[in-house]
Amino acid sequence: MESVTLSRKAQIDQTATALFRSRGFAATSMRELASALGIEAGSIYSHIRSKEEILHRICFRLADAFFAGFEASTYDKAQTIAEQLRRAIESHVRVLTQDVAASAVFLHEWRHLSEPARTEFLTLRERYETGFHELIQQGLTTGELHAPDAGFATLTLLASLNWLPTWYKPNGKLSPDDIAHRLAEQLLRGLLTI
Amino acid sequence: MESVTLSRKAQIDQTATALFRSRGFAATSMRELASALGIEAGSIYSHIRSKEEILHRICFRLADAFFAGFEASTYDKAQTIAEQLRRAIESHVRVLTQDVAASAVFLHEWRHLSEPARTEFLTLRERYETGFHELIQQGLTTGELHAPDAGFATLTLLASLNWLPTWYKPNGKLSPDDIAHRLAEQLLRGLLTI
DNA sequence: TATGGTTCCTAACGTTCGTTAGCAAACGAT
């Protein structure tokens, strides 16, 4: 049971993340959040500017993490496409499992961002998915991978990954790395040319 | 452009489904819903008892549809496990694509149900997933299918299917049956013993 | 012509919402 002293702002983000995940952004009131922190609602505004600012930070922090992981996984172009893809999958899973609550918010609550943040977010998200799409497309071209349709394969791949926060429990019998490895194995096997 | 005359109640359900999907249940107000229908907020209550009643109808209607489809798909036990699984997958996709908006609500907004409806819903959902799990488990036993872990395979299978409402667009180039068939093909290929 | 169901309105209810203003205690650094 280790614990680091977080700044109040970080505590707010963390508690809000858990609430946004289980109740949803719109259904979580500032008074609930305050109560979970043991303070009054008005007090929160000594640390943040608005409720949406919290959501914004959660969503874009994770977007950054996903991007950084993908870049690192595919940096070495000397690797085979399959190996780059495996690393990207494992990185994706690692980001997801590192903070499941934040991941769930990232995946489902972003639509409560108001413009222009919402559009910015969707642009980032699309860019990220394009990264996977291009990787798979290259694999099909070189013959390393096989699938009837690259776009289709990309969607089902990311679907399997992004469903993880709905069932993953930290402290389960499988470690994040176990899961990452096993998922990569299972998803790649369907794509690899025999 | 065909259109059938719906009862006002059915129109309310339909419009609410679209709004719940795009804005979320909690963030959709009765005044928004009324405005989308071209009437005043109070008028809605001539047709329904509460906002949650609408959500309840949407969620349980789809639960019934999923169950009925699964039962029909696996009714003939003379079929191979693989064939039963293929039919169940195609049925699942057919229900999803038949009303994407309602499916999205079913998948994401059920947590705004209050007790005891929420627990009832989760019980149904778990029973449905157990159906797939047992089918896959049987396939592993008979040797028809192969996978390192039946539970894991079930989760990734349903994940791929349930992600569909986030990207599926009716009037796309693929018909619902095309998609059903293609998804079943791709997902089964990873499971079938070679 | 009367009746009952469907449909919609206006006006308002009590509650909760996100947020702000103004003030105060505690704190580490200078």
Place this chain on the structure above:
DNA sequence: ATCGTTTGCTAACGAACGTTAGGAACCATA
């Protein structure tokens, strides 16, 4: 000892929320 930062409080703001009451058209059927 002083000062700025961090942290928190109470009280209240206007707005929006889900919902209700009571009344009034409309329309098919009897």
